[in-house]
Amino acid sequence: MMKKILLACGTGICTSTAVSAKLQRILDEKGLKGQYQIAQCKIAEVPMKSAGFDLCIATTQVSGDVKCPFIMGVAFLTGVGLNPIIEKILTIFETK
């Protein structure tokens, strides 16, 4: 089933764009191409938009309610501590 992923950062353009590129590459490598949709937004929009998504990955903290599973994605930028984050993301794909 298509998984919807919301990527968020302060302005909705800079770091979320960088995460998007890396995330897509990793998911495709894992054979998940075509099984996900990615949207980007500003961090302030997350409480409002997150209800329709299976996962939210952000490069900064959210103040307010996130209505879906949430993962901090700074590791996508630095490469430091990325593997456990990838594992967490893959479990989302395992659930229905």
Next chain:
Amino acid sequence: MCETEKFFCLGMNIKPEYMMLNIKASTDVEAIKILAENFFKAGAVKDTFVPAILLREKNFCTGLQFEEAGIAIPHTDAIHVNYPAVAIGKLENPVVFQSMGAPDTPVKVEIMFMLAIKEPHKQIEFLQLLMTKFQEENLLRRLMKCNTAEELTEKFIACLV
């Protein structure tokens, strides 16, 4: 990949006059202010850029701890930008910034990459490449070894292509 113009690459202006090599600052605010004011004097950004970027750093810190070094990528909204550009500031001594997404985690920053983004969809390639490149072994160290603005500009552009 790179356009034929010497200081223009992937939609970004990368000129020696934006670069500063021995920034003396004891706080992140000072460091950002010095580089941003230079950026404004060089014409890439508006006068509103300086207060905007300082405010943004306060709300959304941009310190990032890579394996090789701590960096910061301060940036702010396109409305304060005249044309897309990158300024690089090497700090004389490491300055503590807060970590992106973890405001109580300090990062000792040695080099700042100040981004003036004008049209995000046009600069996507640059942003994505930049984040990938930072993880490349030795890249940050090589940039930090540069001694002149020209050298830093050349090496930075060279690593993007």
